[in-house]
Amino acid sequence: MNLPAAVASKLTTDAMKRTAGTFPTGVVVAAATTADGPVGLTLQSFVSLSLNPPLVQLSVASTSGSWRAIKAEGGFAVSVLAQDQAELAVAFGTRSRDKFAGVELAGASATGHPEIQGALAWFDCEIAAVYPGGDHDIVVATVLDAKVDDRAGEPLVFHRSGFRHLEPAPRTANTPRPSRSSGRLNRLGTKPSWTRESA
Numbered sequence: 001m002n003l004p005a006a007v008a009s010k011l012t013t014d015a016m017k018r019t020a021g022t023f024p025t026g027v028v029v030a031a032a033t034t035a036d037g038p039v040g041l042t043l044q045s046f047v048s049l050s051l052n053p054p055l056v057q058l059s060v061a062s063t064s065g066s067w068r069a070i071k072a073e074g075g076f077a078v079s080v081l082a083q084d085q086a087e088l089a090v091a092f093g094t095r096s097r098d099k100f101a102g103v104e105l106a107g108a109s110a111t112g113h114p115e116i117q118g119a120l121a122w123f124d125c126e127i128a129a130v131y132p133g134g135d136h137d138i139v140v141a142t143v144l145d146a147k148v149d150d151r152a153g154e155p156l157v158f159h160r161s162g163f164r165h166l167e168p169a170p171r172t173a174n175t176p177r178p179s180r181s182s183g184r185l186n187r188l189g190t191k192p193s194w195t196r197e198s199a
């Protein structure tokens with residue numbers, strides 16, 4: 001990647017980190033069962049990429065030992081952490097030999113990868129492609145199965161280098177609310193997306 005020298009030299013890593021940190025994300029643990037035992041790491045870079053085919057995307061530091069082991073395995077399970085799982089996020093977000101010590105598992109995915117107890121949801125993933133992304137690998141994975149815990153708790157949120165909890169936003173003039181127009185078709189000929197579930 002060729003960057004203009006002036007741009008490359010002006011932006012510090014710290015400024016990049018601080019600016020990127022203003023964008024809040026959820027937190028997941030990606031984990032795999034290997035011949036040497038389970039491996040896993042905390043990620044905030046998890047996104048849903050495609051519905052058909054079902055794909056998710058992660059970016060993982062190419063230096064990560066856990067990622068190397070997961071990549072060799074060819075697949076992994078993603079656990080979406082709940083708001084009371086910050087300690088777990090730190091444990092899986094720090095280089096250590098046995099991240100699974102004392103960790104309660106909900107079970108294993110259909111492909112045999114560890115699913116963390118108390119998470120909000122789990123994805124069973126098979127690695128479809130890995131692309132270079134600077135000092136990270138961009139991982140695209142096919143979702144073989146996805147399930148949500150019925151208790152539907154609140155997610156753990158990561159923002160400005162810290163963990164947060166979600167709160168409902170106060171209604172504003174711009175907040176779409178189900179009303180008489182609820183269920184009507186919009187100009188594109190579809191129902192507004194926010195009415196689909198409640199309509």
Ligand SMILES: Cc1cc2nc3c(=O)[nH]c(=O)nc-3n(C[C@H](O)[C@H](O)[C@H](O)COP(=O)(O)O)c2cc1C
Binds near residue numbers: 045061
């Ligand atoms: C909240 C949080 C989010 C993280 N997100 C990412 C991420 O998106 N990508 C990444 O490569 N590392 C991320 N990390 C750091 C990795 O989890 C960490 O480097 C890894 O667990 C190191 O262990 P390893 O050497 O076994 O790979 C995150 C850490 C925390 C605490």
